[in-house]
Amino acid sequence: MLSMVSANRFINMSAIPLVLVAYVIFICIDYSRHTRYEDPDVKVHLQNVKNSRGIDALVFGGSNAAYSLSAEYLNYNTGLSWYNASLNGELGTINRYKIFVRELSALIDRTKVRYVVYSSMFPYVIGQIDRAKRANGEGIKPSDNVLHFIMRYILGHLGQASHRSTYSLADNASETRRDSFGDIVFENVKCAFTFNRAHQREDEDASADFLVDEAIFFASVFPNASILIVLPSEYYGVASFDDSIFEQNLRTKFYGRLRPKYHFERMIQIIFQPPYSSVTQVCNDPRHADEDGRAWRTENLIESIQPPISRPTAFGHGQVNHL
Amino acid sequence: MVAAATSVRGRGDGISRPRSQAPNPDHRMWFASAARVLTRTTALNSSVVLSSKAHPDNFNFYTGWWLKSFVLLAFSYQLLFSLSYFSWDVFSKNLWESVIPLFFCLLIVLAALAFNHTHQFKFKYVLFFSITITSALGLTKTLTGSHAESKNIILYGLSFYTASIAYLIHSQQLSAKSIAVVSNPLLLITGPIATYFRPIHHYSFNKRFKYFFPYIVVGLFLHQAVATPLTTTFDLITLTDVFSSCAFAVIFELFVYANFCGLSLIIYGVCGIMGAKVPLNFKQPFSSTNIVEYWRGWHITLSVVLKSLFYTPTKQILGTFPAILFVYLASAMWHGITLNFVVWGLFHASVFVLTIVFLRRRASVIPFALMIVGIVVGRAIFSDTDFHRLLEKLTFKYDGLVVLQKLTALAGTTKLALLLGILFITAEMLFQKYKYFKQRNYKFYRIPIIQLILLIITLSTIFDGSGVDYAVYGQR
Numbered sequence: 001m002l003s004m005v006s007a008n009r010f011i012n013m014s015a016i017p018l019v020l021v022a023y024v025i026f027i028c029i030d031y032s033r034h035t036r037y038e039d040p041d042v043k044v045h046l047q048n049v050k051n052s053r054g055i056d057a058l059v060f061g062g063s064n065a066a067y068s069l070s071a072e073y074l075n076y077n078t079g080l081s082w083y084n085a086s087l088n089g090e091l092g093t094i095n096r097y098k099i100f101v102r103e104l105s106a107l108i109d110r111t112k113v114r115y116v117v118y119s120s121m122f123p124y125v126i127g128q129i130d131r132a133k134r135a136n137g138e139g140i141k142p143s144d145n146v147l148h149f150i151m152r153y154i155l156g157h158l159g160q161a162s163h164r165s166t167y168s169l170a171d172n173a174s175e176t177r178r179d180s181f182g183d184i185v186f187e188n189v190k191c192a193f194t195f196n197r198a199h200q201r202e203d204e205d206a207s208a209d210f211l212v213d214e215a216i217f218f219a220s221v222f223p224n225a226s227i228l229i230v231l232p233s234e235y236y237g238v239a240s241f242d243d244s245i246f247e248q249n250l251r252t253k254f255y256g257r258l259r260p261k262y263h264f265e266r267m268i269q270i271i272f273q274p275p276y277s278s279v280t281q282v283c284n285d286p287r288h289a290d291e292d293g294r295a296w297r298t299e300n301l302i303e304s305i306q307p308p309i310s311r312p313t314a315f316g317h318g319q320v321n322h323l
Numbered sequence: 324m325v326a327a328a329t330s331v332r333g334r335g336d337g338i339s340r341p342r343s344q345a346p347n348p349d350h351r352m353w354f355a356s357a358a359r360v361l362t363r364t365t366a367l368n369s370s371v372v373l374s375s376k377a378h379p380d381n382f383n384f385y386t387g388w389w390l391k392s393f394v395l396l397a398f399s400y401q402l403l404f405s406l407s408y409f410s411w412d413v414f415s416k417n418l419w420e421s422v423i424p425l426f427f428c429l430l431i432v433l434a435a436l437a438f439n440h441t442h443q444f445k446f447k448y449v450l451f452f453s454i455t456i457t458s459a460l461g462l463t464k465t466l467t468g469s470h471a472e473s474k475n476i477i478l479y480g481l482s483f484y485t486a487s488i489a490y491l492i493h494s495q496q497l498s499a500k501s502i503a504v505v506s507n508p509l510l511l512i513t514g515p516i517a518t519y520f521r522p523i524h525h526y527s528f529n530k531r532f533k534y535f536f537p538y539i540v541v542g543l544f545l546h547q548a549v550a551t552p553l554t555t556t557f558d559l560i561t562l563t564d565v566f567s568s569c570a571f572a573v574i575f576e577l578f579v580y581a582n583f584c585g586l587s588l589i590i591y592g593v594c595g596i597m598g599a600k601v602p603l604n605f606k607q608p609f610s611s612t613n614i615v616e617y618w619r620g621w622h623i624t625l626s627v628v629l630k631s632l633f634y635t636p637t638k639q640i641l642g643t644f645p646a647i648l649f650v651y652l653a654s655a656m657w658h659g660i661t662l663n664f665v666v667w668g669l670f671h672a673s674v675f676v677l678t679i680v681f682l683r684r685r686a687s688v689i690p691f692a693l694m695i696v697g698i699v700v701g702r703a704i705f706s707d708t709d710f711h712r713l714l715e716k717l718t719f720k721y722d723g724l725v726v727l728q729k730l731t732a733l734a735g736t737t738k739l740a741l742l743l744g745i746l747f748i749t750a751e752m753l754f755q756k757y758k759y760f761k762q763r764n765y766k767f768y769r770i771p772i773i774q775l776i777l778l779i780i781t782l783s784t785i786f787d788g789s790g791v792d793y794a795v796y797g798q799r
Contacts, residue, residue, distance in 0.1 A: 007771070007772070008771040008772075011771040011772060011774070011775050012533070012771055015775050016771075016774065016775055016778060019775070019778050019779060019782065020778075020782075023782045126554055126555075126557065126790075126791050127554070127790065127791030127792070127793075130791075141785055141786055142785075142786050143786060144786050145736070145783060145784055145785060145786035145789070146782065146783040146784075147783050147784065148786070199558045200555065200557060200558050201558075237728065237732075242561065245709075
């Protein structure tokens with residue numbers, strides 16, 4: 001009985017406080033690691049844009065746009081000069097990403113940009129918009145859990161491939177080298193698809209608010225551009241997934257909220273891209289296309305744009321309809 | 324809501340006076356009466372503030388309680404759930420959207436204080452169903468349990484606010500002080516409805532901490548390690564075959580329990596440490612052998628309000644069974660004004676009545692089976708506001724084992740959460756006769772070694788991307 005009392009006292013007075021202190025230390029380490037982190041792709045994009053001779057159209061968004069949209073393909077098929085400035089995880093927070101967009105826009109003539117594509121999967125992940133809207137992107141919760149952290153630490157010391165976090169800005173950053181169009185070079189990517197993500201849809205109101213805010217932001221940075229808000233393709237697997245109600249409601253709410261806030265509504269368009277039809281079109285995630293999937297999704301995007309951008313003529317330059 | 328309550332709180336320590344002693348209940352013009360009440364309570368309040376020696380314990384306790392609550396709320400906001408997005412820029416977005424509900428809340432308080440007894444009788448029902456009205460008008464969301472927060476923080480907690488005031492009117496405890504107590508932001512987050520709220524004078528802080536802290540650990544475990552990762556399974560709602568529907572219903576029941584009970588335990592623990600005793604909203608509902616016992620342990624404070632407002636008066640007029648039906652329909656309307664809630668109310672009333680019938684015949688197996696069916700099918704009905712899809716689910720068609728593919732594809736954290744949740748509930752069910760479970764107050768999970776295990780599991784599994792933090796019952 002005495003030993004039981006002692007054990008309980010030890011747990012209450014020492015073990016539990018120790019666990020709490022250890023967790024606080026872990027939070028501090030995680031916080032410092034997270035805030036010091038810089039996505040290497042940011043520098044690549046800024047350098048590429050700086051070296052370009054002029055850009056007519058830009059692709060923004062997260063990893064879905066990085067993997068699944070090709071600026072080179074768009075360039076070839078529309079005759080405009082496109083650049084893919086997408087970043088994994090959209091840099092984690094909306095503020096951080098907006099700073100990047102402004103930095104990038106300062107390197108080009110913003111008034112000459114005629115198309116901006118923003119492809120975000122935030123409306124397809126419950127809670128992601130809330131997380132991204134936080135001022136700093138960090139809170140009392142770590143960006144990765146203790147178990148992952150320890151495994152990564154051990155594997156790192158053993159010299160093995162790094163164990164990736166579920167939500168890390170650095171995902172694939174080292175292996176997804178970009179070309180001069182900003183597109184991912186697939187030769188460096190190992191496409192091993194595992195069906196590891198549940199399909200989700202965020203609240204329609206929250207999604208519409210977020211997308212309208214983003215559209216207005218891009219419209220303010222690129223005043224003469226047509227803003228194309230794109231909801232990306234996903235691979236749903238064998239199970240059917242009826243998205244028509246979400247799509248219809250979100251479209252209605254998007255334009256409903258846009259109207260009172262923005263007077264040039266015709267310059268902004270929301271596009272829902274269809275799901276990937278086969279597992280052969282995806283790479284390492286239901287939202288990441290492989291090379292075939294990328295061509296298919298990019299082609300679909302071109303077809304979705306209204307009014308259409310015409311194909312290149314025999315002389316090699318496309319006739320672009322002015323919006 | 325919070326602001327309205329704050330403004331009222333300052334008006335009075337007029338407070339523990341029964342409503343029957345309120346001045347001049349026969350005034351025809353309610354606002355004249357309200358003005359008079361406010362004048363008196365303000366005068367009373369001033370006198371109490373100026374001569375706080377008159378009621379030092381009460382005044383200091385409640386002032387301290389409010390201060391502590393706000394400080395705690397400010398620092399622990401992310402621990403409880405993420406307020407960071409909608410809370411701080413709400414006023415800058417649209418002033419009218421904030422002012423109108425604020426005015427609305429103020430009106431509720433003034434009306435509640437000013438009405439005479441007859442009007443108060445009707446007014447408590449209007450108050451109770453005000454959340455139904457706001458849901459019908461689209462101002463608040465239907466409470467299915469899915470992630471759908473009301474954008475306006477002023478409306479956050481309206482359901483608990485109005486239900487609490489309705490109960491106060493019914494129990495003749497309505498006063499500025501009691502309104503202030505039930506308007507506390509800590510209680511509005513996710514309840515409980517403050518059917519009682521007592522200061523704990525006789526225990527020191529150390530003793531209170533020792534007793535109440537374990538509740539916080541259990542609550543954190545349920546909310547963070549179990550409920551939050553389970554939010555990634557919500558897409559299963561779209562599958563309509565029998566196995567998928569049942570699997571989703573079980574997981575969703577687990578989620579709602581872990582989320583709501585977890586937050587209730589956290590609030591119970593926090594209030595206790597701060598020196599206030601509030602009702603324990605959950606008492607191991609799965610340590611039950613039939614649905615009647617189950618409801619005795621689930622959202623207890625709402626049951627108390629429903630019993631007081633609907634069951635007791637209706638039973639006297641119509642008898643037991645119609646009273647039960649009435650209670651469930653009222654409860655359904657409180658949760659949301661969609662067709663699935665009507666079906667949910669009728670279904671649960673039927674299960675409840677059948678259970679009583681079988682219990683009277685001393686049967687034990689059928690009531691247990693009814694409880695399982697009631698919980699699973701009831702949750703399937705509760706969670707789905709798409710009525711056509713719900714009808715499709717209720718045909719119980721077989722379409723292979725699609726759900727298995729979905730479940731195996733879940734992230735590791737979600738699988739772990741599912742396992743932990745099932746273990747938690749199974750322990751409640753299997754060991755309900757043992758001494759650590761018998762009292763139905765989570766005693767087993769408050770044993771130091773179990774506490775340590777729960778804490779380690781919780782802290783080692785939570786991370787920012789594990790799922791969505793929100794309060795199931797705090798959305799409106």
